[in-house]
Structure formats: structure tokens, C-alpha cells
Amino acid sequence: MSVRTATLFGLGAIVLWASLAVLTAIAQPPPFFGCAVAFGIAGLLGLAKRAIRREPLFAAWRQRPQVWALGLYGLFGYHACYFAALALAPPVEANLLNYLWPLLIVVFAGFLPGERLRWFHLAGAGAGLAGCVLIVGAGAGSGGFTPAQIAGYGCAFAAAVIWSSYSVLSRRFGDVPTDAVTGFCVGTAALAAICHMLFEDAYAGTSGQWAALLSMGFGPVGLAFFVWDIGMKKGDIKALGAASYLTPLMSTGLLLIAGTGSASISLLAACVLIVGGAVLASKDVLFR
8 A cells, every 4th residue: 555545544534533522522421431332333343344354353453462552552541531521621622632632743753763853843842832721721711620620631631642642653563454453442442341330320311412422433433543543554644643633623613513612712822823833843744
């Protein structure tokens, strides 16, 4: 597969992820329950694909322990933090903080063999950090934080760090087949189900909420991870990191259209800083 084709696969994941925040806001699942259901569906999709092609169902699951550790760290760790952030903090602000991960991908990629950090990478990271400070500062100035909001913002930032580090570290395991992601999805669903039974109340969603939750499993928490894995391992990783900043723009717009937040000057400024920082950090990719 060519670099260009693999990069296009990665771009497909970016489009799918734009719907994740609004679907989560509609479904409002407990974080671990949302992970269990969505990744259970994703795992079934992966197994169904191998069954249709008459391939051994579990052959790709025989991976080194460090590969499994990375896969579960990325999928389980990120989504547990992300769903918790949307449940505890204002969805629009938490979603925007979470989308520091494309900027962090560009920065972390500078530490890969053959790559190096330049001044514009660091300047872009600084602009993104300023956007985060603006979001958090606006929340404090509008009546102060509740403990839940502080935890929510912390979860959003943790999600950004987890997903960006997982994405970049995946490059070091380029020999691992994408079908191994099916195993990571099943493992994530199992871990999340255990955590749900231990820590959360039962979910009694409406038909519309269940529809949104199931849609997450088929799209942004299903197909998206398989095509993203292809993009990270075989595509242009910096180009994908830069293009990922289309996601917060689309995602935030969908949240505002759905009425889960309200636009403000501070939110717009934060969005400009975070997205602008990503463009600056990725200028060697965008303008080469």
C-alpha cells in the first residue's frame, strides 16, 4: 500500500471522529459502559470481517505483550478519559481540550528516528497551550469550577496525551497487522465491562440514546480505529496529525448545532489558538 493511500485511510478516521462528541453527548452513557458497548460492537465488526474472508479469527491476536499493552493503553485509556470528560465538564470545552492530541502528535513525532523538533513545532505547542488556558480560565471566570468540572478538564487533557502518545508509538510496531486492533477492541470492551459493573450504575437510556450509542460502535469507535491504524503505520504521520485539526472544528460545530453548548468569544479565540497552533506546528508538512 502506498503512503498516499494509507494517508487517505487515516483521513477517513478523522471524518468519522467528528461525530463522536455529539453522539456521546446524546447517548450520555456512563464512561465505562459506553466503552464496553461501543468497543464490543467494534470487536464484532472485526471478527465478522475475518469470518467473511474465511481467515483464522484470532490469528492476528498473537502479539507481543508490549503490543497488547500499547493497544489497551490507547483504546481503553483514551476512551475512558474522553467519555468521563464529556460527562463531568461542559461538553464543548472538554471536547476542544481533548483535541490537543493532533498537536501533540506533531510534537511527539519529532522524537521519532529521522525526525526533529523545530521552532515552529514548539511555537505551535505554545499556542495550543494558550488555547487550553483560555478555555479553563473562561470556565473559572463564569462562576468558578465545581470539583466535577476540574476532574472533567483533567480527563480531557489526559485523553489528549494518551491518544497522541499511542498514535506515535504505533509507528514503532509497524509490523503488527491492523487486524490486531480487533483484539484490542475486544480487550477494551472486557476491561470496560468489568469496570462498569464495579463502579457505575446501570444505564437506562432512551431509544434515541441507544441509537446514538450503537452508532458510536459502528463509526467513530469502530471502523475509525482500523483505518487510523493503517494511516499511522503506513501513511504520512505528520500530515495526519495536521489534518486532524479539521476534527475539532467539525466536532465543535456539531455540538453547537445540537445545542449542547453555546458559542462565545473566549471559545472562538481558544479554537483559533489551538487550530492555529496545529497549522503552525505542521507548516513543514502543509507547505512543503
